[in-house]
Amino acid sequence: MSKKPLFKILLIALIVIVIYKVLEVYGTKKVAFILKSEGISYADLNIDFLGGDLELEDVIYTKDSMQFVAENININDFSYYNYFSNKEIHLDDLEVVNADVTGKLTQQKKDSVQIDSTKKSKISIINIENIKVDNAQLSVKKKNGFPLKINSLNIEIDEFRLDLNSSDKIPFTINNISSSVTNLETSLTEVQDFKVSRIDLMNQNLVIDSLYILPTKNRKEYIHFVPKEQELMDLFTKKVEISNINLEEQDSLYVGIENIKIDQTNFDLYLDATVLEHSKQHKKLYSKSLRELPFKLNVKTIDISNSVLTYEEFTKPGNNPGIIIFDELEAKITNVNNSYYKEEKETVAEIKAKFMKSSPLNIKWRFDINDQDDEFRIYGSLFDLTSANMSSFLLPTMNVKVDGSIHRMYFDIEGNNYVSNGKMNMDYEHLQLKILDQEKHRKKVLSWVVNLFVKDKSKKGLAHAEIKEVKRNQTKSFWNYLWLNIEHGLKKSLI
Template sequence: MKKTLKISLIVLGSLLALTLLLNIGFSLWLKYKLPDYLKNKTPYEISYQSLNVEILSGSISANQIKVKTKQPDDLEGVALDGTLEDLYISRLGLVKLLKDNQIEANSIKLKNPNLKIRLSKPKVDKVAKEATPFFIKNIEIENGNLDVTQFNGTKYFSSRKLNLNIKNLSLNDNPSELPFALDSYKITANDFFFLMSPAYSINSSKVVTNNGQLSINDFELKPMLDFKDWEKSFKNQKSLFHIKSKNLSFDDLIFSKTKLSLKNAKIQEPEFIIQNRDNKIVKSNDKKSNFNIDFQNLDIVNGKLSILKSNGNQSLSLAQFNANIKDFLMDEETSKSKIPFTYQDYKITGKKFFYDAGEYYTMNLSTFNMTPQNIDLLNFKLNPKISRAEFVRMIPMEDDLFDISANRIQLSGLKWKFENDKPNISLKTVKLHQVDANIFRSKIPKDNPKEKLLYSKLLRTIKFPLVVENLNLIQSKLVYEEDKPDSNGPGKVFFTDFNMNVKNLNSNKQKGANTKVPIVINCKFMGVSPMKVNWNFDTGNMRDQFTIGGYINNLPANDINPFIKPYMNITATGTITSLNYDFKGNNDIMNGKFRITHKDLKVSVLDKDTKEKKKFLSAIANLVVKKDSQKFPESVDIYVERNKERSFFNFYWKGIEDGLKKSLLVIKI
């Protein structure tokens, strides 16, 4: 047994001694032959003051190095031109270097490098992907000035006063993951430039790390092409981006092959400019990304945003905004959802928001404030781009032109989620303060034959659950004008001091839930007469049944002339002391009771074409109109059939009109 152990130890010792002798021999050979190899076997002229090979560690160091490419016009290899004060390489993979021209080392340190590097021309006819020309786990650069260009002279990378320390770097060829990972890094650099793709470069006046924080001054993600050239060259991309920021800073920035993580990111005074192409993009075949993004806290301070059309005109702009997002996460699991990320909380505020809302409108906000539960908008405006006359000429058939403003819009108690790829939205309260809405319709274009849905059915067409517990319109003004080709100016009706409460506004998509929608309106009709409306419908009722009733008091007859004149060809004087109605209907018909009391009421019957007073018919009409009605008169029955090419409010007005005709004009004129 002792003899066997002795023999084993002798054999093992001999092998170790042989390995050590071979390593020492190879290192001695390298020490004396490397200068000759560098001079005769490489494409560079290399000189140095001293060269040292450490036999036991396998490390190489040199100082006062000068390097220059022997054939600078040869684009097949990497061209070098410059100097290094000191170079240190540890654990160099000599076999890879001598056999495959690949640099593999544990670490490399360059002191005061002043280098111009031109990359080699890619091989067009290559079958397999070329191996990475270097693999170094730890890289240190001290006070470097580097300029790297592509084979065609295009700037690729440059930096002044570069100090870099990277630990445990690993490269990654998987396009669905991050291109590299590392354990830690430190960097300071001036005048930093990096060509990240043929379309974009990254620029910065200064990059520095301090106590784990990375700070980037005068950051710019800059397009390398103007929009027209980019549009031709990148047909599978929809948008061209240009991003600037006075300063970017990050804490605990972590890179791995599958994760980008940071804490306390802060972006100061950024400007985001996005220009979109008009035509459809060609679908890309890029594989889905597998890496995660995790921002624990992200702040954007005094940002600006512009989204441009392809012609350079503004599509959307935001003069100033601030944002804070907490615990943002995008990973493989969240990417399966309709919204491919999650967050814990956010707050966004902004000023001077503008949006080009299509062919006819622009939208503006003076300020806004958004959190996950609440949205607050100030000075909302939806304004026409064109005049009424231009609108009438442009539309192929009847349509409404809106001019709407609101001092404030508040949404509170907002909850939303996705279920079965559909949103589920609920709101506690929506408040619209001091809305001023003008709705204009011309009867000159041809009729729109499309059916106008009643509101119960219109809400049912929403394909996802939606519930608004309370919607309030506060101290508002609504104006409706309708212009007929045979009338002198538009018929007009308006409501001031308009207050409305709608409860349980819903889309009938929640099983077993209450679907009834009660609406109460208090306002002044034509700006002077108190008016109240009670309106009820049920989104769960397939016949779209509804009830609507109310009253108007102390209405000067002159105030309704702007609307009854174009439609009934009459005008009136005197006072309607009360007007009461109680209607019920469905998608086909409406009926109910209508009654008025009046004082000193007289009517004038007008010629349909000239709008001149017909004296004889007016006299006859006034014979049958009760001039004074102190006590409540007997009601009249109204009945109207719905024209489904007209809106609910047209249907509603037809009921009022029928009641007025039967009350004011007992005989048919």
């Protein structure tokens, strides 16, 4: 080869290298200018202009009261063609390593200037083949002032596509997602903390390990830190599994779930009813609460196993709290669906438990979420109820001690938001009521008069009672409503 062609080749190569270096320097300066104008600082910036790769080290971004810090941010294979020809951002990889988000979430102020909702973003599409967030941490204050902390957050997303000009409630799509959260902590109220040891998301399946709702105040003082009479919660759930989660954009957001499994829950509710007046706020029945959700919900089945529910109520100073325990709690709930277009209309809950750890309780409960009258039917049975079990709640709350036993009880109640009717069958033996004064001494005359009217049906089979026109106290829960019906049936059976 002659020297002339070789020289030309070398010259062209040199020109290409120079142009590339010039573009790389220009690109680096341009990117640096854009980052600076956006308030993003960094320790080092490396750009491979030809490959469309970018690496940032020790990144700091502050906006308002929030700060984002990351050890590394890596971008691979940025598509110049899609950016300049289609105004779209296409990347192969986006990786964020050891990020730390701190600060305070603030309420966005409404701009007085009218915003044109038809105005489109200059960038229409963001398309990223793979997103990876490695070991991020979060420590912020929420809008209500309570802290939110995450010790470690890891996310991987494949085929992420965001339409910046979409009006959909879900303007993005993904192909696969996996995520893990370790040690999430926040406060729900001034008296309740919320903690989760670990959350794992794999595509459409979510697993929560060791979920806690914990009191921050003791039982004596908590009631002075709440605006109205309410229970103090103490909850632990070992595991929650949510399978086949499906989010869709319909006339409103649609959330579909195949199954929710809740295993080994201990839930303790404590109410101090001696300080504040009972709230006059209307409490919705479950059907109405589900019907009025701002999204469509369809949960096919919910399974609860190996659980304990304890309710304690402190009503009289000087007495211990009344206590009710549901042990060995198992429940299956089907068709929690607030859509008007569904094959099965009724939501059905089947519940089994040991009342006060010894008396078998079975309940079946039906209602239609979309029934505007909130009609329901609940029926069940209770066996081997002892005097100690009955007195555990009645003695501290009403100063009434019960002797005797209930061998079996059957109830069947139908009602709506306003009134209910039903029937009760009960087999009891040697049942006596002892009315006590504040010092727990028996009021003999009053107890004697009451027991004159208590019938002993132990040798005559079941006692039958009609439950008629029981009115609901709409400031109290469904379970209070059920108790009013049981109480009505007991009175009719006994007197």
